[in-house]
Amino acid sequence: MGTWANKIVGYLLRPCYKHKWLLLACLIVTISYATMSVQGDSSPWSYGYAHVFFEHGWPMKYMTRMQPVEAWGNRWRMYSGIYDFEYTPLFLNIVFAIGLSLLFTHLWHLHRVRCKPWQFTLKELLLVTLVMSVILGAYAKLRQDYASAETYWSEMEEIGWSVSPDCGNLPWYLQPLGDLGIISDDDWDYQDVEWDPEFHYAIVDADMNRVLAEQLSQGKRLSFVRSVLVADPRLSDKGVELLCEWAPDCTDLTIMDCPKVTDQGVKYLTSHLTSLTGLSVEGATITDDAIRHIATLKGLEELAIDEDANSTTGKSMKYLRDLPRLKGLGIPKHWNLAEEDRAWLLRRKITVWYPADGRGM
Secondary structure (H helix, E strand, O other): OHHHHHHHHHHHHHHHHHOHHHHHHHHHHHHHHHHHOEEEEEOOHHHOOOEEEEEEOOOOOOEEEEEEHHHOOOOOOOOOOEEEEOHHHHHHHHHHHHHHHHHHHHHHHHHHHHOOOOOOOHHHHHHHHHHHHHHHHHHHHHHHHHHHHHHHHHHHHHOOOEEEEOOOOOOHHHHHHHHOOOOOHHHHOOEEEEEOOOOOOOOOOOOHHHHHHHHHHOOOOOOOEEEEEEEOOOOOHHHHHHHHHHOOOOOEEEEEOOOOOOHHHHHHHHHHOOOOOEEEEOOOOOEHHHHHHHOOOOOOOEEEEOOOOOEOOHHHHHHHOOOOOOOEEEOOHHHOOOHHHHHHHHHHOOEEEEOOOEOOO
């Protein structure tokens, strides 16, 4: 048993020792990229464009830095303005970087065993061609899907939706190509879609429940969209179910002026849109039971419940303590938070505000 273990360890370590300088160079490049690369920058409306946020890490975001907006160009000041930091994604990024370095070193060793450094066998060339074909084919499919989504967005605007570009940050799997200048962020603008005829001064008299049902009956689904806002007093629990089916990839959802939405609709929403990082429920007829269901969204970073949720109470704060990533919380004034809840919010450094008054508390 010990002999086999020694052989396996020797097989794994021999290439690393033989090509130690190559391995060191790969580690420097991959770990630097995994820890220092900028996934995206933004300046949210809620902060009045006074600050810019830089998100660092690849493939997982582990740190967010907040800088004054005039310091937009300070992308690489890793030590300043740290707003949020998570150790687990950082550790996983480093492990992933080490894995890539080891893989490249072993592949180079296998190549050197067979031939000279800059001579390649036919099998190796065929393998490289196959890998590049798969990558380019996947990219072409994504571009085709994005073009189809753009066509659908135009159709949506004709029936009353407002479609506007979100920040053009590339998906993580395309970020290295963007950093190399092969593709542009502008080619991958995710969209924000809104249904609010009164706000957009559109003369649209359409029941959102019927609109969603019609879109689904035509096989339409929303893609390349992060944020969805729906403001329609006719939206019901059934409409929420249709909305979840129509926009399964939504990560930021706002439903407004929707008194027909109840705990049942929120329960369905939280069990199907499990990737939500932002949720705002305004004008719904909900109780503390809805807050209990919302607390199952472990990736939720910002939550807002407005004053119309007058059947909710501050006792529901006990559910929100189960949200490990919560950073912002909008609550009704009538909650009257207990001292222990206020202490918990301060300890977690969670920004709290009253939706009726805007940001600040």
